Amino acid sequence: MKWTGRFEGYTLAALQKDLISGVIVGIIAIPLGMAFAIASGVKPEYGIYTTIAAGILISLLGGSKYQIGGPTGAFIPILFAIVMQYGYDNLLIAGVMAGILLVLMGMLKLGVLIKFIPRPVTIGFTTGIAVTIFSGQIANFLGLTHLEKHQDFLPNMKEILVHLGTMNFYSILTASISLVVILLTPRFLPKVPGSLIGLVISTLVAALFFKDQVATIGSSFGAIPSTLPHLYIPEVTWDRISHLIQPAFVIAMLGGIESLLSAVVADGMTGSRHNSNRELIGQGIANIITPLFGGIPATGAIARTATNIKNGAVSPFSGVIHGVVVLLVLILFAPFASVIPLASMAPILMIVAWNMSERKEFAHVLKTRTSDSIVMAITFLLTVFTNLTTAVEVGLLLAVLLFVKRMSQILSVAKVLPDPASEKVRPHMVTEGHDCPQLNIFTIEGPLFFGAANLFEKSIMDTIHLRSRILLLRLAGVPFLDTTGEANLSSLVQHFNKEGGIVLISGIQQQPMEFLKRTGLYDKVGAQHFFEHTGEAINYALQQLDNNKCLGCKHFAFRECASLSTGEHHQDTINKLNTGNTDQHTLSPV
Known part of the structure; x- marks a missing residue:
């Protein structure tokens, strides 16, 4: 026995x-x-x-x-x-x-x-x-x-x-x-x-x-x-x-x-x-x-x-x-x-x-x-x-239906900007007169699955500036991504690529990252557009801005905006961004 x-x-x-x-x-x-x-x-x-x-x-x-x-x-x-x-x-x-x-x-x-x-x-x-x-x-x-x-x-x-x-x-x-x-x-x-x-x-x-x-x-x-x-x-x-x-x-x-x-x-x-x-x-x-x-x-x-x-x-x-x-x-x-x-x-x-x-x-x-x-x-x-x-x-x-409903309610999509006081990005920093026309940053928290994926895409599309050049998605709070969520994310990427813009992703967790690699969306976004921390992604994004459009802008969403808007020390600011020699975005690693 x-x-x-x-x-x-x-x-x-x-x-x-x-x-x-x-x-x-x-x-x-x-x-x-x-x-x-x-x-x-x-x-x-x-x-x-x-x-x-x-x-x-x-x-x-x-x-x-x-x-x-x-x-x-x-x-x-x-x-x-x-x-x-x-x-x-x-x-x-x-x-x-x-x-x-x-x-x-x-x-x-x-x-x-x-x-x-x-x-x-x-x-x-x-x-x-x-x-x-x-x-x-x-x-x-x-x-x-x-x-x-x-x-x-x-x-x-x-x-x-x-x-x-x-x-x-x-x-x-x-x-x-x-x-x-x-x-x-x-x-x-x-x-x-x-x-x-x-x-x-x-x-x-x-x-x-x-x-x-x-x-x-x-x-x-x-x-x-x-x-x-x-x-x-x-x-x-x-x-x-x-x-x-x-x-x-x-x-x-x-x-x-x-x-x-x-x-x-x-x-x-x-x-x-x-x-x-x-x-x-x-x-x-x-x-x-x-x-x-x-x-x-x-x-x-x-x-x-x-x-x-x-x-x-x-x-x-x-x-x-x-x-x-x-x-x-x-x-x-x-x-x-x-x-x-x-x-x-x-x-x-x-x-x-x-x-x-x-x-x-x-x-x-x-x-x-x-x-x-x-x-x-x-x-x-x-x-x-x-x-x-x-x-x-x-x-x-x-x-199952009630679980899906509860999980969909967990998802939050918030537009954010850096808060100099806390060195973190915060939703309250985004106002009508304080928002970058070229760079949109969103914090997503909650699972991107079939019950909530449409809300994710709709929230971003309804909020982004029409002429936005760069979209930065902070995905550290997304523990799970399914096929529907990937499809909605892919739709956003295609929209920005078609308009000549780029999508950056920071803080992505292991499961979503592996899923994007399996579906091929990782390659479409580009390996160079994935960042571990938000600060690194923002520094990269500022390098991609159309500096001519910054002249005269009064939103001052980032510390560099003051120089870029007036044209003062314009080349200096660009050089610092290109070499990474700026302490503007030493943000918390999220």
């Missing part, structure tokens, strides 16, 4: 720690696996199969030492919608396709890109998913019957309201017992999984005191088989693949985000560092194989991963052990699962939804009242009232 690089120096003591953490996490995973499967619209055993297969494969092949994989709450709305629209067989195909996409993303080293999804979008759809999960368990909590399932939130809420008259007191009692036990267990028995204790106690109460009065897994889905799942390959056609590309992509993206977030949490708790691309490949392989045994899509589970670490896990073996524990429970105790009331499982998912809702972060972003608040709120509402695909697409598009 040394090929993974995560088992070097593995000892018997480490195995003991992994064994303890693996058993604990495996016990916790059993009720969650069944609950997630039922909420996703499939049989509970499929959640167990997913926990076993994906849990073992993700731990062995992933890029995090502590990651626990399996079915998660985040997938519930997506998987439920796919089952409702396409059916269970197509869900398996979409899962395999998503796995292939994840492997490709890992091989193409795209793991780092997923981390750049804006936080408001993540908070928005995560909170929306939490609302969907929570509301989806109201019917089981109340014991409502004869409800018709829908893909959308509002029709499902309408079904609950219409069927409130079918409330079952025994279901409410069972769910309440489970909820109270789940909430109290961490306080009195912090080392014991509350979801399992709540499930067991509420099931025993229902079985002993009001048997057959509440819906159970057995009465709703049939008995859970105690045998291993058989290899099952659904019929794959091109028509099915084409219809499932979009849901498969959503599963892959959400799976990638969820798994890498979980890995980051694990890194923070342990001081380790995961391999994001290997994690995607491991997640992908798990999602390719798991559906072949009837399992649903899986990803890294943040809560179970954190529990794994808190209980002393030291290697991926804990994740493997967790899968083996679930397998043994399936073989030995599957018949007993049939008597578990659905009402007992409803609080488990409600607590999961509450914990994943990111309510504090949601409220914090809302209070900022910025464009991020808008992106988050719209993503949240679309997740709840439409679907996750639409929500993420619109959320990302809005985030």
Whole structure:
């Protein structure tokens, strides 16, 4: 196992720690696996199969030492919608396709890109998913019957309201017992999984005191088989693949985000560092194989991963052990699962939804009242009232558009002249009666990209003197230049060259300089027209002036202008400029 690089120096003591953490996490995973499967619209055993297969494969092949994989709450709305629209067989195909996409993303080293999804979008759809999960368990909590399932939130809420008259007191009692036990267990028995204790106690109460009065897994889905799942390959056609590309992509993206977030949490708790691309490949392989045994899509589970670490896990073996524990429970105790009331499982998912809702972060972003608040709120509402695909697409598009708008507002273009008092160039020095007709100096600050490049060109063209001979652009404050920005800069250069003028550039940063060299604009401007400091560029520019036009000029933009305007010591001034023997423009190096 040394090929993974995560088992070097593995000892018997480490195995003991992994064994303890693996058993604990495996016990916790059993009720969650069944609950997630039922909420996703499939049989509970499929959640167990997913926990076993994906849990073992993700731990062995992933890029995090502590990651626990399996079915998660985040997938519930997506998987439920796919089952409702396409059916269970197509869900398996979409899962395999998503796995292939994840492997490709890992091989193409795209793991780092997923981390750049804006936080408001993540908070928005995560909170929306939490609302969907929570509301989806109201019917089981109340014991409502004869409800018709829908893909959308509002029709499902309408079904609950219409069927409130079918409330079952025994279901409410069972769910309440489970909820109270789940909430109290961490306080009195912090080392014991509350979801399992709540499930067991509420099931025993229902079985002993009001048997057959509440819906159970057995009465709703049939008995859970105690045998291993058989290899099952659904019929794959091109028509099915084409219809499932979009849901498969959503599963892959959400799976990638969820798994890498979980890995980051694990890194923070342990001081380790995961391999994001290997994690995607491991997640992908798990999602390719798991559906072949009837399992649903899986990803890294943040809560179970954190529990794994808190209980002393030291290697991926804990994740493997967790899968083996679930397998043994399936073989030995599957018949007993049939008597578990659905009402007992409803609080488990409600607590999961509450914990994943990111309510504090949601409220914090809302209070900022910025464009991020808008992106988050719209993503949240679309997740709840439409679907996750639409929500993420619109959320990302809005985030990009608002980012472009903000970045375009950052760009500033200011006409400047030297300020003798500070030995720097300042915008306030430019006035109607104090501006050189032949030399225009502009300070540009901010990225010159497609969202702001037009503003850059327009600001300069609207401001420059019509007979200006020289344009000096101070680009020290431009960190980035794209093709559109280069095109607008090129347009300025062509305009001045056509009119017999020249463009000088000072203080240009590395990225814009390299880009100009690649596009050929560097050669068009001329290497001799690039300067490190503004003072050097001004000295060069003054040498290029038409001195005859300086005679009689009253603007006095530069110290040399007094001599050039009157013609006094005219040749002296020219000689000093030509030899560089003038202290006029010892400006700050910007």
